[in-house]
Amino acid sequence: xxxxxxxxxxxxxxxxxxxxxxxxxxxxxxxxxxxxxxxxxxxxxxxxxxxxxxxxxxxxxxxxxxxxxxxxxxxxxxxxxxxxxxxxxxxxxxxxxxxxxxxxxxxxxxxxxxxxxxxxxxxxxxxxxxxxxxxx
Amino acid sequence: xxxxxxxxxxxxxxxxxxxxxxxxxxxxxxxxxxxxxxxxxxxxxxxxxxxxxxxxxxxxxxxxxxxxxxxxxxxxxxxxxxxxxxxxxxxxxxxxxxxxxxxxxxxxxxxxxxxxxxxxxxxxxxxxxxxxxxxxxxxxxxxxxxxxxxxxxxxxxxxxxxxxxxxxxxxxxxxxxxxxxxxxxxxxxxxxxxxxxxxxxxxxxxxxxxxxxxxxxxxxxxxxxxxxxxxxxxxxxxxxxxxxxxxxxxxxxxxxxxxxxxxxxxxxxxxxxxxxxxxxxxxxxxxxxxxxxxxxxxxxxxxxxxxxxxxxxxxxxxxxxxxxxxxxxxxxxxxxxxxxxxxxxxxxxxxxxxxxxxxxxxxxxxxxxxxxxxxxxxxxxxxxxxxxxxxxxxxxxxxxxxxxxxxxxxxxxxxxxxxxxxxxxxxxxxxxxxxxxxxxxxxxxxxxxxxxxxxxxxxxxxxxxxxxxxxxxxxxxxxxxxxxxxxxxxxxxxxxxxxxxxxxxxxxxxxxxxxxxxxxxxxxxxxxxxxxxxxxxxxxxxxxxxxxxxxxxxxxxxxxxxxxxxxxxxxxxxxxxxxxxxxxxxxxxxxxxxxxxxxxxxxxxxxxxxxxxxxxxxxxxxxxxxxxxxxxxxxxxxxxxxxxxxxxxxxxxxxxxxxxxxxxxxxxxxxxxxxxxxxxxxxxxxxxxxxxxxxxxxxxxxxxxxxxxxxxxxxxxxxxxxxxxxxxxxxxxxxxxxxxxxxxxxxxxxxxxxxxxxxxxxxxxxxxxxxxxxxxxxxxxxxxxxxxxxxxxxxxxxxxxxxxxxxxxxxxxxxxxxxxxxxxxxxxxx
Numbered sequence: 001x002x003x004x005x006x007x008x009x010x011x012x013x014x015x016x017x018x019x020x021x022x023x024x025x026x027x028x029x030x031x032x033x034x035x036x037x038x039x040x041x042x043x044x045x046x047x048x049x050x051x052x053x054x055x056x057x058x059x060x061x062x063x064x065x066x067x068x069x070x071x072x073x074x075x076x077x078x079x080x081x082x083x084x085x086x087x088x089x090x091x092x093x094x095x096x097x098x099x100x101x102x103x104x105x106x107x108x109x110x111x112x113x114x115x116x117x118x119x120x121x122x123x124x125x126x127x128x129x130x131x132x133x134x135x136x
Numbered sequence: 137x138x139x140x141x142x143x144x145x146x147x148x149x150x151x152x153x154x155x156x157x158x159x160x161x162x163x164x165x166x167x168x169x170x171x172x173x174x175x176x177x178x179x180x181x182x183x184x185x186x187x188x189x190x191x192x193x194x195x196x197x198x199x200x201x202x203x204x205x206x207x208x209x210x211x212x213x214x215x216x217x218x219x220x221x222x223x224x225x226x227x228x229x230x231x232x233x234x235x236x237x238x239x240x241x242x243x244x245x246x247x248x249x250x251x252x253x254x255x256x257x258x259x260x261x262x263x264x265x266x267x268x269x270x271x272x273x274x275x276x277x278x279x280x281x282x283x284x285x286x287x288x289x290x291x292x293x294x295x296x297x298x299x300x301x302x303x304x305x306x307x308x309x310x311x312x313x314x315x316x317x318x319x320x321x322x323x324x325x326x327x328x329x330x331x332x333x334x335x336x337x338x339x340x341x342x343x344x345x346x347x348x349x350x351x352x353x354x355x356x357x358x359x360x361x362x363x364x365x366x367x368x369x370x371x372x373x374x375x376x377x378x379x380x381x382x383x384x385x386x387x388x389x390x391x392x393x394x395x396x397x398x399x400x401x402x403x404x405x406x407x408x409x410x411x412x413x414x415x416x417x418x419x420x421x422x423x424x425x426x427x428x429x430x431x432x433x434x435x436x437x438x439x440x441x442x443x444x445x446x447x448x449x450x451x452x453x454x455x456x457x458x459x460x461x462x463x464x465x466x467x468x469x470x471x472x473x474x475x476x477x478x479x480x481x482x483x484x485x486x487x488x489x490x491x492x493x494x495x496x497x498x499x500x501x502x503x504x505x506x507x508x509x510x511x512x513x514x515x516x517x518x519x520x521x522x523x524x525x526x527x528x529x530x531x532x533x534x535x536x537x538x539x540x541x542x543x544x545x546x547x548x549x550x551x552x553x554x555x556x557x558x559x560x561x562x563x564x565x566x567x568x569x570x571x572x573x574x575x576x577x578x579x580x581x582x583x584x585x586x587x588x589x590x591x592x593x594x595x596x597x598x599x600x601x602x603x604x605x606x607x608x609x610x611x612x613x614x615x616x617x618x619x620x621x622x623x624x625x626x627x628x629x630x631x632x633x634x635x636x637x638x639x640x641x642x643x644x645x646x647x648x649x650x651x652x653x654x655x656x657x658x659x660x661x662x663x664x665x666x667x668x669x670x671x672x673x674x675x676x677x678x679x680x681x682x683x684x685x686x687x688x689x690x691x692x693x694x695x696x697x698x699x700x701x702x703x704x705x706x707x708x709x710x711x712x713x714x715x716x717x718x719x720x721x722x723x724x725x726x727x728x729x730x731x732x733x734x735x736x737x738x739x740x741x742x743x744x745x746x747x748x749x750x751x752x753x754x755x756x757x758x759x760x761x762x763x764x765x766x767x768x769x770x771x772x773x774x775x776x777x778x779x780x781x782x783x784x785x786x787x788x789x790x791x792x793x794x795x796x797x798x799x800x801x802x803x804x805x806x807x808x809x810x811x812x813x814x815x816x817x818x819x820x821x822x823x824x825x826x827x828x829x830x831x832x833x834x835x836x837x838x839x840x841x842x843x844x845x846x847x848x849x850x851x852x853x854x855x856x857x858x859x860x861x862x863x864x865x866x867x868x869x870x871x872x873x874x875x876x877x878x879x880x881x882x883x884x885x886x887x888x889x890x891x892x893x894x895x896x897x898x899x900x901x902x903x904x905x906x907x908x909x910x911x912x913x914x915x916x917x918x919x920x921x922x923x924x925x926x927x928x929x930x931x932x933x934x935x936x937x938x939x940x941x942x943x944x945x946x947x948x949x950x951x952x953x954x955x956x957x958x959x960x961x962x963x964x965x966x
Contacts, residue, residue: 028308029176029315031161031168039154070174078929079184085866086177089316093173100157107150114143 009057012048016041016062017069024066035100038063042101046108059105063098165532169318180312183229183304184928191965192299194221194292198964201226202957206457206944207922207930209961212952213462217292220477222963223460224296224324227474231456231924232300232321233313235475237859239328241414242335243267247529247538249317255529259540260411262525263549266338269565270330276567278326286575290326293477297324312926313860319530332475333571337564339415340493341596344408345688346501347401347558348789350639354398355787356817362628363813364785364798366687367638371797373692375599375611375672378680379660391634396625399503399640402788403553423674423690424492425718425881427698428601428609430668435708438908439603442714443481443490446883447900451858451869451932452924455481455901457916459948467912467948468578471901474924478574481903485912486581486605488905491598492672494613497686498563498595500620500650502547502643506557511545514646518546547643558640561650563616568594573614583610583663590614591656599672605909611670612661613677617654617685623647636684654683668706671698691796693879697724711915714904717881719941725796725879726758726770732803733777736825748843749833760880762849762873768891769832769846771877775888776828777803781818796879839891849873852884852893854939856920869920869932872939882941904943914946 023037045058074080083090138145161167170177192199197214199222204210209226213219227235240246244261246254261267277283277290301321304311314321352360361367424445431437447454455471458479470482481490504511509520523542528535543550545559552558569592576589582604590600590612597615623635623642635641641648660678662670674690701717702709734754742750749769756766775791781802782794798814805811806821818824840846852874858867874895876884885897904915917938923930937944949955 024172024174026308027172027175029169029172029179029310031171032158034168034172034176035158035161039158074181076929078931078933079181079927082866082927082931083178083181086864087866089170089177089864090173092167093171093177096157096171100154103150103153103157106146107154110143110146110150114147 009054012058013061013065016045016058017065019044020062020066035097038097038101039104042104043108045101046105047112049105049109055105055109059102060098063094063101067094165318166316169315175308176310176315177312178927179304179310179315180925181927182307182309183311184923184925185959186229187959187961189962189964190225190303192221192225192296192963193965194295194299195963195965198962200952201961201963202952202955203959203961204955205958206934206946207928207958208457208459208946210459210948210952210955210957211461213460216462217288219460219462220289221292221296221299223458223472223477224293224298225300225963226296226458227293227456227472228297228300228324229925230922230928231452231474232297232311233859234450234452234924235297235324235328235332236321238332238335238475242270242331242338243328244525244527247527248535249319249530251530255527255538256410257414258527259525260414262527262540263542263551264338264342264411265523265542265549265565266334267327267331269568270327270334273334273567273569274327274330277330277569277572283569283572286572289477289575290329290571293329294324294326316860316864317530329476330571332473334564334568336473337568337570337595338562340598341496341498341564342415342562343497343499343688344405344412344501345497346499346638346640347405347408348793350399350401351405351787351789352785352793353639354401356785358396358626358633359628360785360817361633362631363817364794365813366794366798369676369687369689369795369797371692371795371801372676372689373695374676374679375613375670375695376660376662376678379678381682382657383655391622391624396623396635396639397642400556401558401640402556404551404556404558406788407553408551423495423694423883425671425673425694425698426490426492426599426601427669427671427702428490428603428611429702429709430603430609430664431607433668433702433706433709435710436908438906439607439609440709440711440714440907441483441488441490441601441603441905442718442903443492443601444718444882444899444902445481445491446885446897448897449854449856449895449900449919451856451861451867451920452922453900453918453920455918456924457901457918457922457946459946461948461950465950466579469912469946469948470903470914471916476571478571479578480574481901482578483905483907483912483914484578484580487577487583487586487602488907489577489586489600489602490903490905491600492674494597494599494615494677495674495686495688495690496597496615496617496677497637497684497688498597498616498618500561500618500637500648501551501558501640502545502561502648503558503640504545504642505644509543512644513546514643514649520545520550545643559643562595563618564595568616570594582606583608586610587612587663599674599677601670601672603905603907605907607907608664609668609670610661610663611665611672613659613672614656615659617659617683618650619652619654619683621647621649621651638684638687658683669702671695671702673698691725691879693723693725693728693796694881694883697722697881700724711904711906715915715943718899718902718904720881721761721876722757722759723770723877723880724758725800725877726756726760726774729774729796729800729803730756730758730770732800732807733773733825733829735807736803736822737829740826745837745843746830746833749836750829752843752846760848760875760877760884762847762875764848765843765846767848767877768836768840768851771888772832772835772891773829774799776832777825780824780828781821784819785817836891849875851891852886852895854898854919854935855894856935858926867926869935872935875939899938902943912948915943916946917941917943 049055199213202210244258426443459469470479521544525540547559548561573593580586593614594616602610625633673694675695676689760767854872856869861868884895886893918934919938921931
């Protein structure tokens with residue numbers, strides 16, 4: 001059971017990471033559209049999370065994972081060093097996206113909690129149904 | 137109680153955060169540009185490894201491009217226009233930002249990218265009107281049936297550039313520089329290539345030496361021109377001893393009566409210093425070297441051409457190496473100039489060529505009698521022509537338009553500072569056809585076709601050296617050299633002095649009119665000279681010759697050093713010898729001057745630190761390697777001596793205005809007991825040399841430390857920067873220890889006043905070509921990388937070898953199957 005839950009979390013993380021990657025690819029670099037990828041990832045993370053732990057994991061992991069994969073995909077040391085040398089130009093968007101995704105996730109999650117969990121009971125309502133931690 | 141409302145509070149706070157994060161970029165111009173890394177600030181990463189098939193409209197057949205391990209593209213096309221179309225695409229892919237900056241610089245439109253920061257520079261170039269002469273030139277070329285082939289090439293090239301820009305747009309990619317600037321790249325037009333050519337020509341030929349010389353004369357009188365031998369430069373060694381006019385038609389000039397006037401120039405000279413600084417962005421600062429040797433002097437019996445142009449060191453470098461193969465196996469390879477469809481310095485299957493700057497006097501300044509805004513020209517009154525320039529300047533939310541008025545006379549634009557008003561005339565302000573010339577060099581099959589092509593090389597005149605596979609060698613400093621009506625200035629001793637063009641003219645009296653240009657056949661040149669070689673290093677073109685070419689030649693030291701090294705092994709010279717010469721760090725200037733300077737102060741008592749420094753120089757081998765301890769002292773001492781001898785004479789002019797040869801002559805004259813005509817201009821030579829030495833040692837002790845810590849490579853650095861490198865340091869190259877000096881064959885250009893030093897100019901590339909009729913090889917080095925994409929592994933991969941004095945080999949193979957590329961692009965589409 002624990003394995004199945006871990007599998008589900010992992011599946012969500014991977015899915016959100018892939019979704020973030022696809023959204024980045026198809027989003028033009030024009031403001032404010034360029035903020036949609038983290039916003040959408042945050043929305044989905046907030047929607048599917050039923051516990052604080054889910055919320056943290058699903059809103060905070062996909063974006064850094066994407067950038068780690070992006071950096072690892074650079075197979076030329078010179079290019080990798082150059083990307084890392086850009087400093088704030090690399091870190092600011094990562095942190096900004098992360099913060100936006102996280103804030104959005106918190107927003108959606110709490111809206112959901114406020115209106116009774118939407119089709120499943122939340123941890124706080126004491127229900128044992130609908131949690132990612134549970135089977136089925 | 138609050139706990140009951142935790143969700144409400146969380147919703148409130150997170151809503152504020154989300155809304156805040158969405159609207160924050162509205163208040164920061166930079167933030168929106170970096171918030172989409174992949175398609176924004178890392179957009180160039182998507183282009184850095186571009187390979188595979190690319191659709192390119194307008195191709196008649198498929199074109200293959202193989203990038204070798206050095207990042208150099210080898211283009212294989214069926215026909216010429218396909219090759220040039222792809223050339224445009226590759227230039228844009230690998231160097232678009234550089235091309236864009238160059239065209240905007242020339243056209244006075246940099247502020248559309250950089251805002252107010254570059255507004256003054258744009259005003260300077262609107263005043264110069266380079267874009268106007270570029271339009272005249274393009275109009276001429278496009279309407280002439282003689283240049284149909286070259287015009288088609290220009291159009292194909294332009295189309296290739298624009299297809300790359302469309303490729304970016306259709307794939308949602310922004311190049312990093314544009315993403316950070318928040319500007320869309322603008323399409324390329326044929327006028328842009330012509331503009332870049334004009335800018336290069338301007339940076340290599342425009343000068344305000346006439347005004348500086350007038351300042352010197354105002355300060356010291358006409359005598360100084362003769363006493364310091366500034367005009368004749370008899371201490372300089374000319375490329376050709378003499379040349380007899382061939383056409384027999386001597387342009388007859390008239391001479392107006394005595395007309396020397398001390399016209400004020402100080403303000404103008406200061407105000408134009410900014411424009412001189414702009415020349416250093418891409419242009420000539422130090423001069424260049426080239427030489428050609430016939431097969432009779434080489435071990436293997438084939439001629440060799442060597443060339444190392446000295447220009448500003450930039451990231452990326454000025455040059456982009458490539459090889460084109462098309463048609464019946466015709467190959468052109470070498471250093472291309474991004475933004476233009478030419479291999480500017482290189483070779484093909486049959487010929488190889490190289491340039492150094494002649495540096496002639498092709499710019500004149502004129503003063504007038506004024507009545508308000510009317511000026512008297514040749515006895516007639518004219519009104520100033522006013523040209524209103526509208527300069528678009530980038531601001532946060534778009535552009536603003538700044539109006540700039542340019543005042544012009546019939547002779548050219550007016551430069552003014554308070555009551556100083558001068559019109560400027562430059563040979564490049566008219567239709568000039570250098571692009572035609574160089575394209576025809578690219579497909580020349582022997583030196584005689586090169587000579588015919590050189591007829592179109594108008595500005596800036598270049599010392600062209602070349603060889604062909606038949607064994608012929610050539611020297612031709614082709615260009616437009618104006619012949620002026622002269623003015624009698626006065627008598628200096630028993631010499632009658634005439635203004636041939638080296639001082640401003642009184643245009644109200646019709647002085648200094650350009651009555652024509654030296655006939656092409658009358659330009660000093662040599663075909664298969666008896667000596668079997670020609671060397672040029674920006675030194676005087678010719679000794680005995682009836683026309684005035686100029687006076688501001690480079691000192692003879694590089695020339696003499698190269699010539700000496702060639703003569704040492706004449707008859708058995710090899711490619712390796714050419715390399716040894718090109719990377720030579722021994723200063724012939726130091727060898728010519730330091731022993732005399734040391735002898736002058738040898739009897740002066742010196743305390744320990746000064747004696748240690750003295751002995752360092754006394755036993756020095758004159759090599760300016762990174763490990764040299766003596767080089768820093770030599771540079772500072774020489775600067776101090778030069779400044780000490782000529783400071784009063786020069787006033788505000790820079791130390792380099794007086795040739796070093798003159799200082800050498802003074803030191804030798806002092807030791808010989810006779811200063812001759814120099815005597816009245818210099819003070820106590822011994823005291824000057826002594827104080828210069830003490831000051832140099834003290835400065836080094838204060839700035840660097842004791843003698844043991846003096847190391848040339850620690851004080852002089854290669855610190856090559858990108859145009860945007862001040863704001864974005866990761867665009868700049870790594871820093872390396874420097875080497876060389878102003879007068880070494882492998883030079884270093886820097887400001888010597890106070891260490892540490894940064895090399896601003898040096899060999900912008902070095903190339904050697906062997907004309908054996910079988911291979912199409914170039915041995916070369918480049919101070920950076922071939923690809924201007926900051927994320928490409930070829931951004932600066934050649935710099936190490938350049939600094940370490942090594943060479944690479946570039947060969948144009950017969951077919952794309954002949955070598956294994958690093959990666960490949962295939963263009964098709966039709």
